[in-house]
Amino acid sequence: SKCxxxxxxxxxxxxxxxxxxxxxxxxxKVTSTQPTAPHTAPPxxxxxxxxxxxxxxxxxxxxxxxxxILESIAWPETPPLPAPFSLKxxxxxxxxxxxxxxxxxxxxxxxxxxxxxxxxxxxFQGNPKKSGGDAIVARLHNRALEAGVAGRVVDHLxxxxxAVFPLLWEGSVTLVHxxxxxxxxxxxxxxxxxxxxxxxxFRSGSVSETTICNICLRQTNQPQCNYTDLHxxxxxxxxxxxxxxxxxxxxxxxxxMDIKLKANxxxxxxxxxxxxxxxxxxxxxVHQFNNSSAISQCLKGKVVHMYGDSTVRQxxxxxxxxxxxxxxxxxNPKKSGPFMIWDNAKNxxxxxxxxxxxxxxxxxIPTSELRYIANEIxxxxxxxxxxxxxxxxxxxxxxPMQFYIRRLYGIRRAVIRLLNRAPDTLVVIRTPNLxxxxxxxxxxxxxxxxxxDKVVRAVFKGLNVQLVDAWEMxxxxxxPHYIHPPPPIIRNMVNIILSHMCxx
Numbered sequence: 001s002k003c004x005x006x007x008x009x010x011x012x013x014x015x016x017x018x019x020x021x022x023x024x025x026x027x028x029k030v031t032s033t034q035p036t037a038p039h040t041a042p043p044x045x046x047x048x049x050x051x052x053x054x055x056x057x058x059x060x061x062x063x064x065x066x067x068x069i070l071e072s073i074a075w076p077e078t079p080p081l082p083a084p085f086s087l088k089x090x091x092x093x094x095x096x097x098x099x100x101x102x103x104x105x106x107x108x109x110x111x112x113x114x115x116x117x118x119x120x121x122x123x124f125q126g127n128p129k130k131s132g133g134d135a136i137v138a139r140l141h142n143r144a145l146e147a148g149v150a151g152r153v154v155d156h157l158x159x160x161x162x163a164v165f166p167l168l169w170e171g172s173v174t175l176v177h178x179x180x181x182x183x184x185x186x187x188x189x190x191x192x193x194x195x196x197x198x199x200x201x202f203r204s205g206s207v208s209e210t211t212i213c214n215i216c217l218r219q220t221n222q223p224q225c226n227y228t229d230l231h232x233x234x235x236x237x238x239x240x241x242x243x244x245x246x247x248x249x250x251x252x253x254x255x256x257m258d259i260k261l262k263a264n265x266x267x268x269x270x271x272x273x274x275x276x277x278x279x280x281x282x283x284x285x286v287h288q289f290n291n292s293s294a295i296s297q298c299l300k301g302k303v304v305h306m307y308g309d310s311t312v313r314q315x316x317x318x319x320x321x322x323x324x325x326x327x328x329x330x331x332n333p334k335k336s337g338p339f340m341i342w343d344n345a346k347n348x349x350x351x352x353x354x355x356x357x358x359x360x361x362x363x364x365i366p367t368s369e370l371r372y373i374a375n376e377i378x379x380x381x382x383x384x385x386x387x388x389x390x391x392x393x394x395x396x397x398x399x400p401m402q403f404y405i406r407r408l409y410g411i412r413r414a415v416i417r418l419l420n421r422a423p424d425t426l427v428v429i430r431t432p433n434l435x436x437x438x439x440x441x442x443x444x445x446x447x448x449x450x451x452x453d454k455v456v457r458a459v460f461k462g463l464n465v466q467l468v469d470a471w472e473m474x475x476x477x478x479x480p481h482y483i484h485p486p487p488p489i490i491r492n493m494v495n496i497i498l499s500h501m502c503x504x
Contacts, residue, residue: 053193053216053400066405069458073401073451076157078133078179078186087267088124090180091134095122101162115140115151119161121179129159133179135447137434138163139476148476181268188259188442189400194218195443196360196398197255200367202241202248209241212255215358215403225249229356232374232410235403236357249367254360259442269441288491289498292322298502299348301385306352307373308391309359311470312430313337314484315389316352318494336365355392358399360444377414382422387501388415391430391470393456394483397448404452408459419464427465428497431456433474436481446481466500468493 058066101116119136121129138151151165188195198213217224217237225246227236240246289295299319306316313335320341341350356372359365373390380388390411396404415427432449453471460467470485473493479486485493 062409066402069405069455070401072458073454075135075182075451076132076155078183079131081180081183081265084263085180087264089127090123090268091121091129092124095124095126096120097122114164114166116162116164119163121159121161129179131159131179132157132161133182134161135182135450136161136163137446137450137475138165140165148478150472150475182447184261184265184268185442185445185447189398192258192260193398193400195258196358197258198358198360199253199255200238201250201253201364202244203250204244204248207243209244211239211241213238213252213357215399229372229375231378232372234356234372234374234407234410251364251366252357252359252370253364254362257440257443261442269437288495295319295322295498296343296346296348298498299343299350300346302348302350302387302501303385304350304387304389305376305380306350306389307376308355308389308430309394310335311394311433311484312389312391313339313352313354314490315430315494315497316341316350318487318490319350336361336363336369338369355390355395359395360398360440361395372410374410374414377411377418380418380425382418382425384424386422387426387428387497388418389428389430389497391432391468393432393449393452394435394444397445397452398443401451401455405455405459408456412459412463415460415463415465423464426500427463428468428500429456429460429465430468430493431470433470433483433485434481435483438483444483468496 057063096119098117098119101118117138121134123129132155134155136153136155138153140149140151149165151163154162154164156162194214194217199210200213201208201210203209213227214237215235217239220239223240225238225240227238227246227249228234229236238246238249241248289298306312316339320339336354337352338354339352341348343349353371353376354365354369356370359370373392377388377390380386382388392407392411393404396407418425419427432452434446435444435449436446438444449471457467470493473489474481474485477485477489479489
């Protein structure tokens, strides 16, 4: 039989839970919209104190749920890095080994067999690793069919891992990060949760000033403006400008990154490959809405509300460019929207709106366009011909997981209210996906997204909603990982959504 491969990506990144349980993020310092002391100097960066962010207690039910979620995503400890440390003591793929465990007849593997691969990690000096903590994802794929399947990975906490999946297609194996790299990400989460710099412009007449904003701010002698949403409770604060009021806030913009790395730490984030050979087999072709006529027929009479980040906007753009509609604001250079598709003859309405802060986006977003998904869903009437689609994750990866859980809790409450008043409404949720190597890997990393993926599934489990499993669809595909999946994957995702909308 032909040779094929199994793919693994190993993300050595560690989650550090450095925040109290059973709580909702609020700022420790009582915020004010008016100065309470003379202004002396702008805020300066300092080590994050223990009370940098504190937490408001949840209800007993949500507190217990949060505890269980955090337990489910808890990551094995990784050893601290000595100062100074040598890269020779970190994981090295060339020395690492793997074994395909017995399961087939002889060396043959067939469709339906279970493939188990045991992987043992070694460092650059050939010494076996003694601890776990590498974040490993595994896939089998078939390039000819553009299909794949993700595997289940078990960390044995002693430097060895096993990956198990049904044997369906070809694949390969890749080690992306060592467990030592996880230790670095763990430190950054603990010491620099505000490493993404987010800002707002304040303006009144000819006077303007830009200040730093975030879900919670370091305490300085500069007063803060509290923009916490009164309905959802989502926290947001900005340092108050010296000469302007909090009501003069005009927009939101990304101000870059502030990453403090120690010697050699950047060198830990490397991608190295090795390969496992197995036998090739066949797969099943997935039904597709393969032309504009089929898509339009499915959307006929529908109102589709899309909320989220640019990974959800990709679905809107797919519908826009694969069908001939009247699109409002299509040429908006910001790409932040809002956007709307309207076909009067077929009674089609599709809308996209960006979610509320935090947003690490390089364009100015007016404060009037900063809307939280929960509030938007509460404005939806719902019904048989209404579809609500949302996904929120990409801009929230640098922040404490408790913050992400609470954002999803607020959205879940809104979804429950929607389904109570209009049970026939279709609700579709996009999971996070692998984003691969990127310039801001120390804040926006696949290891963080791994945690988010598990949290999304846990928070919405049991509700009458449909998941588009972006995580496995990106993982299983042969194309490189990228925060914005390429067109073939987007097409597959939209086909799933349309299949839910038009099951016949």
